[in-house]
Amino acid sequence: MLENKDPNRTDLRELGEFGLIDHLTQGLTQSQPSTIKGVGDDAAVVDIGGKYLGITTDMLVEGVHFDLGYTPLKHLGYKAVVVNLSDVYAMNMQPTQVTVSLAVSNRFPLEALEELYSGIALASRIYGVDVVGGDTTSSNKGMILSITALGFGKPEKVAYRSGAKPNDLLVVSGDLGGAYLGLQVLKREHEVVKVNPAHQPDLGAYHYLVERQLKPEARKDVIALLEGLEVTPTSMIDISDGLSSEILHLCKSSGTGCRLYEDKIPLDPMVISTCEEFSLDATLVALSGGEDYELLFTIDQKDFPKVKGNPNLTVIGHMTDQGEGANLVSRSGSSIPLTAQGWNAFQGE
Amino acid sequence: MLENKDPNRTDLRELGEFGLIDHLTQGLTQSQPSTIKGVGDDAAVVDIGGKYLGITTDMLVEGVHFDLGYTPLKHLGYKAVVVNLSDVYAMNMQPTQVTVSLAVSNRFPLEALEELYSGIALASRIYGVDVVGGDTTSSNKGMILSITALGFGKPEKVAYRSGAKPNDLLVVSGDLGGAYLGLQVLKREHEVVKVNPAHQPDLGAYHYLVERQLKPEARKDVIALLEGLEVTPTSMIDISDGLSSEILHLCKSSGTGCRLYEDKIPLDPMVISTCEEFSLDATLVALSGGEDYELLFTIDQKDFPKVKGNPNLTVIGHMTDQGEGANLVSRSGSSIPLTAQGWNAFQGE
Incomplete structure (x- = not known):
């Protein structure tokens, strides 16, 4: 019945990931007064009296989100934790606990899972979060990881996607594009190894890019930096799907447009x-490109002197009225509408 | 590399589900002072100042935990939420929010996911919890659901697996075995339908059992009842894997033995x-049998008058010193050691 090719049935690829989430969650009602923010931000926010709790979750599927042909299991465990912590930081909150659920087929020996957990343990230690629970079960095919992170923050410091105002400055941490290129390098080497198993990949020249892909870091340091500079972002998101997609999320949630300057990226x-x-x-x-896990945020113009010249932060544009749209101002000065090139989980399958 | 049949590699089936969790989590350290209880109970517990937060998560894999041949998607969505809420109630806490992560292959049309979410929405409404987030992505094969539930409780009311003392009474809510038999009925009908697709299953006579399997309820009412009776369980667990397995969990965590009376079940x-x-x-x-989602708990003997004769609660035994072991006292009066017949997720694959 489920595999019926009935033309009245709607293919998931028609909606895309965000369209699907919007569609499926539109019928849900909220009855808990403690729910401050539900679906539609980097993390949900719950009022626990005096402070806010953030909760975020990510599911990673072998063959969709990672390829064990070139992803060491320890790195996978590390990255799976880090990408969730990145979502908590993107709310300007501090992550404290995570849960780890894992489904694996019997093709994995215990030693493989020990490798995976060594990466999970390392990330927990480095970021100071506790693994407090989870679930371990078998799958029919491959490995599926589902990680949930909890964090806490002061209500007045929490940064949503929706808080940007026209004229706020658009700021990004670090640099962009490295993770995507690291993946291209790894895929190229993997193809060579498939043809010639004796080939010894030498990725040394691409170390920075490969590290950005396999072992990204969440910008805990940037959250601390902003605290130190006494800057509270008016809106924030982490860059998991590419700068363009994330800017459009901020604009849509905040009801603004934006001008992004190509030469500032x-x-x-x-x-x-x-x-x-x-x-x-x-x-x-x-x-x-996506997967850079940098923070993209907006600040009030009055805070510009505080971030100006900081080597970790780059002002790449500013927000505008919604009517002006979200545009890239190219090096030649022409204005090009930004399109969501964010990764579509249902594309091409 | 991962599929290497190296004899030095340990097959996951050798450890079983609980052994695997114990093994993988033993290297994890805890650094957050707010972590009250990590791995090893129905939910993890976090001190949020004044009250405790419970968090629990479950992963359900098609072909392992459910068979869409006889599980309507709406029921699956309902059950997936309920089993997590049951874990929160088993801490004597009130669930408030859930997140829902879903991986599906493109064989599922949008309408199938709408069915699934209608069950999720129904459970949320009935139990008064909010769906506040999640993740939706594609899988290479089948459907995988990962649900996380949050709940809150007063520190002095939270019931862990570890609080039972010798002579405490062992109490169970409702009745047992129905969900397992419902599954047997469904499987039998499914075999008939596979041979004769025109067969119209008539499950009316087995309605109670099939409902126990497909649409279990979490015992929110029992938690309210205990509150009303002013009974705080000394330990508690929900029955997901069968009475025997759950009793052994309570005994192990509490450092006790137990006597379970067959004629009281x-x-x-x-x-x-x-x-x-x-x-x-x-x-x-x-x-x-498992999957009954009743609550199993211990109470101090002084509370016996409060529960005596209550149609929702049955005293089925009492805890003993650890040295006496965990035993079933049969109808004939002989004492038989209980063994963990709990469902092993890695068995038989």
Whole structure:
């Protein structure tokens, strides 16, 4: 019945990931007065009296989100924790606990899961969060990881996607595009190894990019930096799906437009040179690449002096009235509408 | 590499589900002073100042935990929420929010997911919890659901698995074995339908059992009842894996033994008659069947007058010193050591 090719049935690919979530959750009602923010931000927010609790969850499926052909299990465990912590930081909250659920087929020996958990334990230790529970079960195929992170913050400090105002400055931490290029490098080496198993990949020249892909870090330091600078972002999101997609999320949630300046987008020299090698446009890679786990946020103009010149932060544009749309101002000065090139989990399958 | 049949590699089936969780989590350290209880209870417990937060998570895999051949998607969504709420109630806490993560292959049309979410929405409404987030992505095969529930409780009321003392009374809500028999009925009908697709199953006579399997309820009412009776369980667990397995969890966590009286185990007349039809031993079904989602708890003897004669509660035994072991006292008066017949997620694959 479920596999019926009835033309009245709607293919999931028609909606895309965000459309599907919107559609499925629209019928849900909220009755708990403690629910401050439900679906539609980096984390849900619950009022626990005096402070706010953030909760976020991510599911990672082998063959969809990771390929064990070139992803060491320890790195996978590390990254799976970090991407959830990144969502908590993106609310300007401090993560404290995580749960880890795992489904694996019997093709995995215990030693493989020990590797995975060593990465989970390492990330927990480095970020100071406790693994407090989870579930372990078998799957029919491959590995599925589902991680949930909890965090806490002061109500007046919590940063939603919806708080940006016209003229707020758009700021990004670190640099962009590295994780996507790291994946391209890994895929290229993996193809060579498949043809010639004796090939010894030498990824040394691409170390920065490969590390960005396999072992990203959540910007705990940036949250501490903003606290130190006494800057509370008016809105914030982490960059998991590419700069363009995340900017559009901020604009849509805040009811604003935006001007993003191409020449301000921070790129590492290794990103620029590797883009040349792969014949890729570096701006497009930054806009659409994803998985950088940098923080994208807006600040009131009065806070500009506090962030100006900080090597960790780059002002890349500003918010505008909604009617002006979300635009990229190219190096030549022309204005190009931004499109959601964010990764679509249902595309191409 | 991962599929290497190296004899030095340990097959997951050797450990079983609980052994695997114990093994993988033993290297984890805890650094957050707010973590009251980590791995090893129905829910983790976090001190949020003044009250305690409970968090629990469950992963359900198609073909392992459910079969869409005889599980309507709406029921699956309902049950997936309810089993998590049951874990929160088993801490003597009130659930308030859930997150729902879903991975599905493209064989599912949108309408199938709408059915699933209608069950999730129904359970949320009935139990008064909010769906505040989650993740939706694609899988390579089948459906995987991961649900996390949050709840709150007063620190002095929270019931852990570890609080039972010798001479405490062992109490169970409702009756046992129905969900397992409902599954047997559904499987039998499913086999008939596979041979003869025109067959119209008539499950009316087994309505109670099938409902116990497909649409279990969490005992929110029992938590309210205990509150009304002013009884705080000294320990508590919900019955997901069968009475025997859950009793052993309480005994192990509390450092006690126990005497369970066979003739006290509450059985519905439909369970008894269907056991006869299937040539099954009703006691064994109650001990090992699982998925009843009743609450199993211990109370101080002084509270006996408060629960005595309550139609929702049955005293089925009492705790003993650890040295006496965990035993079933049969109808004939002989004492038989209880064994963990709890469902092993890694068995038989």
